[in-house]
Amino acid sequence: MRAFLAGLEETGDLKRITRKVDARFEIASVLSLRERGPAQFFETVGGSPMPVVGNLFNSRARFARALDIAPEDLDTACLNALQNPARPVLIEDAPVQAVVHRAPFDLGALLPVPHWFEKEAGAYITAGVIVARDPETGRRNVSIARLRLEGGGRIMAGIARNHHLAMLAEKARLRGHALEIAVAIGNHAAVLIGSQMYLGLGDDEFDIVGGLLGEGVELVKCRTVDLEVPAHAEIVLEGELRPEDLIEEGAVSEFPGFYVYYGPGIGGEIKCVTHRRDAIYQAILPGYAAEHCLLGAVAIGATLTRDLRRSIPAVRRVLVTEGGMGRLHAVISMHRPRLGEGKRAVLLAVGLVNLLKHVVVVEDDVDIEDPRQVEWSLAARFRGHEDLIVLPGVKADRCDPLHEDLVVTKIGMVATTRPGDGEAGGRSEFARPPAAIYEHVRRNLDDY
Ligand code: MN
Numbered sequence: 001m002r003a004f005l006a007g008l009e010e011t012g013d014l015k016r017i018t019r020k021v022d023a024r025f026e027i028a029s030v031l032s033l034r035e036r037g038p039a040q041f042f043e044t045v046g047g048s049p050m051p052v053v054g055n056l057f058n059s060r061a062r063f064a065r066a067l068d069i070a071p072e073d074l075d076t077a078c079l080n081a082l083q084n085p086a087r088p089v090l091i092e093d094a095p096v097q098a099v100v101h102r103a104p105f106d107l108g109a110l111l112p113v114p115h116w117f118e119k120e121a122g123a124y125i126t127a128g129v130i131v132a133r134d135p136e137t138g139r140r141n142v143s144i145a146r147l148r149l150e151g152g153g154r155i156m157a158g159i160a161r162n163h164h165l166a167m168l169a170e171k172a173r174l175r176g177h178a179l180e181i182a183v184a185i186g187n188h189a190a191v192l193i194g195s196q197m198y199l200g201l202g203d204d205e206f207d208i209v210g211g212l213l214g215e216g217v218e219l220v221k222c223r224t225v226d227l228e229v230p231a232h233a234e235i236v237l238e239g240e241l242r243p244e245d246l247i248e249e250g251a252v253s254e255f256p257g258f259y260v261y262y263g264p265g266i267g268g269e270i271k272c273v274t275h276r277r278d279a280i281y282q283a284i285l286p287g288y289a290a291e292h293c294l295l296g297a298v299a300i301g302a303t304l305t306r307d308l309r310r311s312i313p314a315v316r317r318v319l320v321t322e323g324g325m326g327r328l329h330a331v332i333s334m335h336r337p338r339l340g341e342g343k344r345a346v347l348l349a350v351g352l353v354n355l356l357k358h359v360v361v362v363e364d365d366v367d368i369e370d371p372r373q374v375e376w377s378l379a380a381r382f383r384g385h386e387d388l389i390v391l392p393g394v395k396a397d398r399c400d401p402l403h404e405d406l407v408v409t410k411i412g413m414v415a416t417t418r419p420g421d422g423e424a425g426g427r428s429e430f431a432r433p434p435a436a437i438y439e440h441v442r443r444n445l446d447d448y
Contacts, residue, residue: 001186001234001282004066005039005053013038013062020044023052023123027114031055031285048112054283057189058290060369063298066189067212075317077212078193078302086210086217094220094231096184101273102224103153110273111185111235112281113149119251119259122148126292127284128183128237129195130157131227134202135171135179140228142195142205144295146252146286147183148265153239156247156265160398164201165241169266173243180225181241181268186234186282191217196299198353224272234279239270255296255325256401257288293326300353304330307352312345314338316364320356323371327355328400331368334361337416346389346412355397361414374415380428382415389414 008014015038021027023045031054034040039062042052057063061071069077101110113123125147132141141164148156159166165181172179184191194209194217210216219228225238245267251259284291297320308315314337321329330353332345342361350356363381366373382388389412396408421428432438441448 001053001056001188001232001280004056004189005041005280007065008039014041015039016041016043018043020046022046023048023112024115025118027052027054027112027283028116028285031283032289035285035290042112045112047109048281050112050279050281052112052114052281052283053186054285055291056282056284057192057294060294060298063189063193063294074298075302075305075319078197078298079305081190081194081208081211082197082302082306084211085207086213086215088204088206088210088219088228089216090228091218091220091231094218095276096229096231096233096236097220097223097274098277099275099279100223103269103271105273106152107155107237107270107273108149108151114283116286117251117253117259120148120253121250122150124148124252124286125155125183125185125237126286127187127192127282128185129187129191129230129233130165131182131184131229132165132168132179132241133227134168135175135177137202139202140204140206141165141168141201142191142209144192144195148249150247150267153270155239155268155270156249157241157268158249158252158262158265160262166266167201169241169243172241178240178242178268180227181239182222182225182227182229183237183239183270184229184233184235185237186280187230188213188217188232191230191233192295193298196295198300198303222272223274235273235275235281237270238272238274239268241266241268253287254399255286255288255293255327256399257325258401260399262398288325290322293322295326296320297322297326300327300355301330304349304353308332308345308348311348312337312341314341315345317368318349319368321371324358327397328357330356330359331374332359332361333364333366333368334416335364336419337361339418342387342414342416343389343412346414350391350394350410350412354395355399357396357400357408357410359410359412361412361416363416377415378413380415381417381421382413387414388412 190212220231246264362377396403
């Protein structure tokens with residue numbers, strides 16, 4: 001993350017805020033008002049020796065830049081990583097262990113953890129990449145979940161029951177013990193994206209991180225738990241989740257931008273904190289915010305592209321859109337699909353990703369990152385009486401703002417070409433200057 005911050009500063013993409021800010025709602029307000037554009041670096045946070053950085057990965061281009069690739073190659077890079085994973089590498093001396101604090105301590109005094117929204121009951125760590133091991137198989141899991149500070153070293157983790165970390169906590173509970181965790185904060189973009197990939201239980205997300213990096217991610221053994229963490233993170237918290245110890249969460253923000261009331265979260269305790277000298281605390285603005293939405297969107301889009309292409313070769317790309325909260329809306333692009341193949345893609349997509357609710361399928365001659373072109377497709381190629389799928393009463397994700405008894409209506413709109421479309425003399429033949437002149441000008445456009 002450090003090298004990336006230095007690069008952003010060089011090109012004016014990092015805004016340094018020198019005035020003292022309060023971690024209680026003031027950081028949240030600045031990040032929210034400057035949701036897009038430069039990353040925000042808070043040099044002086046009241047009551048903490050650590051600076052805070054936020055809005056770091058608030059565009060697809062920013063993710064691409066952090067991975068050292070062109071913006072249009074982001075999806076391909078993610079797809080490649082899924083197909084060419086690389087095992088992590090264990091190293092001995094890690095910058096993230098330069099400073100070690102052992103309990104007792106107050107996490108809130110050690111780290112500048114922001115309070116985000118008015119009705120939430122406490123400060124939340126939002127960019128914490130949580131590493132845990134399956135008590136049954138010993139396989140590693142890497143994911144992000146919100147962690148609320150509960151005073152001292154106590155924490156509460158908010159995790160949906162179907163998430164891998166919650167399943168591991170449940171396995172630990174059935175065995176009558178706690179689940180060791182390590183939380184890495186201030187990570188390379190590859191670690192953040194990799195942690196969000198939809199993999200099978202038992203698949204190690206760090207392998208995908210290695211795929212994104214082009215080499216195994218460097219890990220170091222934790223000091224007090226039997227886990228490994230990214231050696232170049234800024235901060236690591238070591239401790240455990242106690243699945244018997246449930247803590248009522250109350251109101252918490254979710255990606256639709258609304259408060260939700262999920263009930264109790266899993267309690268836990270942090271017993272050791274390690275960090276770099278001059279560590280920087282990374283915060284991700286939660287709720288309906290670009291970075292929060294995109295982080296999920298990039299990973300869901302990549303895994304869905306892989307899965308759909310396995311069954312339907314005409315599928316080119318899946319974009320999970322920011323407007324759809326990075327979770328609920330997808331645009332699928334297909335190349336010359338056969339009759340009915342677009343509908344099949346919709347059914348597979350909403351079947352594979354519980355969150356997806358509205359899916360638009362377009363031809364790959366339009367740019368699915370451009371909402372104007374997607375809308376053009378609907379105007380030019382979507383016939384409401386036969387290209388619309390309405391599926392009432394489908395199992396919904398609990399995060400969907402409109403679910404009723406955990407079911408929702410899912411909708412597909414297929415706006416692709418049909419066999420025969422575009423033929424000379426037909427109603428969908430594009431109007432263009434003569435091809436020879438047009439192509440000549442296109443190749444030499446810089447000269448005009
Ligand atoms: Mn997993």
